[in-house]
Amino acid sequence: MASVVRVQIEDFDVGAELAALRLGKPEVGAIASFIGIVRDLNVVAGDAGSQVGSLTLEHYPGMTERSLEAICADASSRWSLIDLLLIHRHGTLRPTDQIVLVAASSAHRGNAFDACSFVMDYLKTQAPFWKKETTDRGERWVEARDSDDVAAARWKTEA
């Protein structure tokens, strides 16, 4: 089982990344993936929604890589995976841009689906990234959502 973490400014090619996960690996029976994308509208409490012009992701170099690697190691210990890939971008992005890719390969779909879901839930609460939006009403830091804590907490009892 190999896990690869990349934290980068550059975009990524989902097709090429998924193709690489199964290249020369006949034991791969399933690949599940998740792609996070910048939306053009962010609705927050008490607000009908602001048009997002750009999104800037700040991170904590060093801790970011360590935390993502720890999350991947945790996923690998919970599910039988062949490979696990996690790419997270930082810097300034625009609506429709890709932010994050998680892809897991395994013999059967269940492990791959669950591992992707787990990695995203943990990443949302544990990885040191912060989003700042530039909207038609100015700049603002995106607030953390309680629903992300709830999503991460479910794995404490399920696995």
Add this chain to the structure above:
Amino acid sequence: MRVTVLYFAGLREALGVSRESCELPPEVATPQQVRAWLRERGGAWATALAEGRNVRAAVDQVMASVDAPLRDGAELAFFPPVTGG
């Protein structure tokens, strides 16, 4: 003990500092105690690090509880709840 303290995102902006080296008094030995000690600077420090504010801490690049012990030379970071993904 001397520690490096880092600040990120909205907290960094509110404080106007991203990184500093601090010589801590002997009685200051956990993230929570450092936070209270920094509040004594007043102004933005008292506001941004006020007790009701949701501020997270990491010690040596790992998420830490407020009462985690600090060691000399540690890297302590304060930041708002994370919003990646």
